[in-house]
Amino acid sequence: MTDKSSRSQKNFGKLDRDGFIHRSWIKGTGLPEHVFDGRPVIGICNTWSELVTCQFHLRDLAEYVKRGVWEAGGVPIEFPAMSLPETQMRPTAMLFRNLLAMEVEESIRANPIDGVVLLGGCDKTTPGQLMGAASVDLPTMIVSSGPMLNGKFKGRDIGSGTDVWRFSESVRAGEMSLADFMGAEAGMSRSHGTCNTMGTASTMASLIEALGVSLPNNAALPGVDARRKTLAHLTGNRIVELVKQDVRLSQILTREAFENAILMHAAIGGSTNAVVHLLALAGRVGVPLTLEDFDRIGREVPLLVNLMPSGQFLMEDFCYAGGCPAVIKELGVLFRREALTVSGFTQGAIAEAAEVWNRDVIATRQSPFGPSSGVWVLRGNLCPDGAILKPSAASPDLLSHRGRAVVFETIEDYHARIDDPDLEVDATSVLVLKGCGPAGYPGMPEVGNMALPAKLLAQGVRDMVRISDARMSGTAYGTVILHVAPEAHVGGPLALVRDGDEIILDGPGRTLELVVDAEELTRRRATWESLRPPPAYSRGWAKLYVDTVLQADRGVDLDFLVGRSSADVTRESH
Secondary structure, three states: OOOOOOOOHHHHOOOOHHHHHHHHHHHOOOOOHHHHOOOOEEEEEEOOOOOOHHHOOHHHHHHHHHHHHHHOOOEEEEEEOOOOOOOOOOOOHHHHHHHHHHHHHHHHHHOOOOEEEEEEOOOOHHHHHHHHHHHHOOOEEEEEOOEOOOEEEOOEEEOOOHHHHHHHHHHHOOOOOHHHHHHHHHHHOOOOOEOOOOOHHHHHHHHHHHHOOOOOOOOOOOOOOHHHHHHHHHHHHHHHHHHHHOOOHHHHOOHHHHHHHHHHHHHHOOOOHHHHHHHHHHHHHOOOOOHHHHHHHHOOOEEOEOEOOOOOEOHHHHHHHOHHHHHHHHHHHHOOOOOEOOOOOEHHHHHHOOOOOOOOOEOOOOOOOEEEOOOEEEEOOOOOOOEEEOHHHOOHHHOEEEEEEEEEOOHHHHHHHOOOOOOOOOOOOEEEEOOOOOOOOOOOOOOOOOOOOHHHHOOOOOOOEEEEOOOOOOOOOOOEEEOOOOOHHHOOHHHHOOOOOEEEEEOOOOEEEEOOOHHHHHHHHHHHHHHOOOOOOOOHHHHHHHHHEOOHHHOOOEHHHOOOOOOOOOOOOO
């Protein structure tokens, strides 16, 4: 059906000089005359890059989306967006999530696109793409890149990231040889795709299903599985229908969808990074969402999925066990089953069609793998705007703890002193790291799961309470308190902690307190203000980021990006 009012036809349907310009130059790509008859133009936003294993295969996957678009009567046009390789970018990929979101938003708005398929997968890529698309609000679907195959080492499965942290500590403790460490490196990443643990990439892919913006089974199908190509093809079919029906992203990303994402996050033992991503995404679409929602809603849900770092198995196993649809089925009445999805089916209908094939991987609510999980949101004089803790990755005996602070003012200070044999630290100490928040690093890096002091590792210590304004990898584990807000760099109470201060963590009570009286803290603040360094950045993206970034409790978006803009562009280019 010819649609003269669509966004694409406002470019390609004109019979004047402007229409000539829009059609003629794109015909140079090989498009024939008849495709400009009003059929939907589908943008395929591709973050393919050779810098990142996660997205190495997306050029191939894009071809299957195109097949589906052509088959359904649309015109696929692929365009690039920056890739954010989590393991390669410095100082941290998180510094660039909002930049990717800006690029995606403006690319969609500026070009003659009626709907969009987002191709991505690495930790910050998926949320960055979705945030950008949400701010334009066209029909949108996601095809994630999919997890890599299970890692293998000495006859057993090993997981991305999770076993890196474990092996690294074993080498430092003298329990693993360097040769074995290097051997494990060779066997950990056996194919392209995202981390094979329930790290941030797999968590976000799972939450994409829970939000309803992908077809079922998007999260768990391995990147090398032929069924992911089929899913890409079917996504190409479906996005054309969504455009014809004018089903916008805002109709899918409702409050109920975000509640489902929180429920899924708790059930899978998802990455703590998902908290800042969901908060930022909710800000883009105007859905009220707070830190407390994660704790309140997540408390309903036990840990159902037995995957690293909270459990034993890996994403390939999760796929064969039934994936996210099976988890939704097990969540039963807790899930908001009437929520709509881009598939055209409700979440309830998707759950009804699902089955669980391996109870070692996906448990029941009646006999779960672990207790109520999700994230705990802490409050107290050390974190007045909140901090978070992932209990399923922590040591139960440390969830209520009192200890003296061992303070590191910067990440460089930490690296310089953590293995000093004269460091005054014992197993009851609380490691405190400052200067690693959104503005302070900048970009809020994944350094919160600090490696333990070498002398304690030699004594057999494998976990301690650790506190910072940083994040940690979704593949990591330990009793790690993260996202302390406000951060130290902007004068949050974390900036005032000194060596020897007592800190009390009451996880079950959701409090984190610095045992220092108010008068002393006032004196310390005056000293801190007088010694505050000048801004470290005078130009470019880093300056814009530091000057406008919001704190962790608000999703670490830029203040001027919160909210949604129209997709309309009224002025011509020539």
